[in-house]
Amino acid sequence: MLCSSARIRKLINSSPKQFLSISKRTLFSFVQIPPISHPITTGVVSSSINQPNSTSTSTKPLFLGFRSDHSMASQSSNPQSIHDFTVKDARGNDVELSKYKGKVLIIVNVASQCGLTNSNYTELAQLYEKYKGQGLEILAFPCNQFGAQEPGTNEEIVEFACTRFKAEYPIFDKVDVNGSNAAPVYKYLKSSKGGLFGDSIKWNFAKFLVDKDGNVVDRYAPTTSPLSIEKDVKKLLGVA
Template sequence: MSTIYDFTVKDADGKDVSLDKYRGKVLLIVNVASQCGFTNSNYTQMKELLDKYHDRGFEVAAFPCNQFGGQEPACEIDIKNFVNEKFNFEPDLFAKINVNGANADPLYQFLKKEQGGTLIDAIKWNFTKFLVDRQGKVVKRFAPTTEPRSIIKDIEALL
């Protein structure tokens, strides 16, 4: 596997989705949680970025994960409704996954291999972000504390 286009994942409705759908686009992949302290700022700012850059080829792929403090306990339908109702935001929302451990989703195994973390490669918390270029290569990794607005220059450089 050399790009994200080699992966197929399940969407929030349980349907298979090839990440090849993002071919030629700049993509932000994020592990999300509804009850995290970073939830409001991240969803609000990711919506701003998507609204501003979507027409230029920018997308957001959100992967719910309940591995950090049990902060994403809901099912995908409830998560989708929460994000839409609270933030008026409809990112591409995928099925709940594990991002660490023996049962980590293959996409996240790949992302961590391509852009390792500080000290360890494991995802440390909700809202770790990976920026993918138009060729499907993972070019940057951002910590959960990195606000989406702060990566605008990185996104613009790829658009």
């Protein structure tokens, strides 16, 4: 049970040295620390205590370096490119997109039960097979926001894509691409290249083309077939 503020003041005034020598465990039983939503790399909480028989005050540190875990995928405060983002893979591990520096990227929101699934997965696999050795990477983000057509677990989604369509490119954690809970990387993609009728993703298999420096250079509708953008991919790859 927490002590009252009056009891703490009495302890400070009667014996400040005794108060400062209390163990951290005892101290935290006196003072309730609010939850911390962001990690703190360094920090000092100080207390100025009036010393008896003295007109000056003394500042004493109470604790240092209080940290909280930060397990969510993140982004820099002012992202300049796709390479500034960290996302989750299908197993929940962090993946820094900076690992794709020097690669041309197709970033696409995928679904397993859509009318566009067969054609898109088939042609994405064809593009990847043809150009992966020349610097193309495809980043697939499952999304269940359109007709609830991606209801499975990450494991089921990966198994479906890899078994049925031989998808060898990375498939990431299921995300939202629209709304307040949209993944930060998708907020950035949409702000970089708005759609014909607004920024929102309209359906499964919307595609973003990203150059080797992480800049979003083009955006394609869900109904645009992957093979139809091959010429744009080749241009960024520098392939004749």
